[in-house]
Amino acid sequence: MGAANVALTAGKTFVFTCNGGYDISYKVDATGALVYAGAPTWGGINIPVAKTGVYTVTLDLSAGDGNYSYSVK
Numbered sequence: 001m002g003a004a005n006v007a008l009t010a011g012k013t014f015v016f017t018c019n020g021g022y023d024i025s026y027k028v029d030a031t032g033a034l035v036y037a038g039a040p041t042w043g044g045i046n047i048p049v050a051k052t053g054v055y056t057v058t059l060d061l062s063a064g065d066g067n068y069s070y071s072v073k
Contacts, residue, residue, distance in 0.1 A: 002059070016047075048064075
């Protein structure tokens with residue numbers, strides 16, 4: 001799934017969430033890999049934005065746990 005025309009600001013961060021809450025969310029780990037970050041572990045690091053711009057952001061969970069991916073183009 002993806003979203004076009006997403007305005008992101010350098011130095012800020014974002015998180016993929018479900019239903020507007022953080023109980024189902026996806027962030028990155030210390031290596032930059034996308035990980036489940038919701039309850040009960042509440043882990044992960046918010047995804048940093050390197051450059052201000054308007055992007056297409058895509059989240060891909062189809063490969064299963066441990067193989068999630070995202071792109072910001």
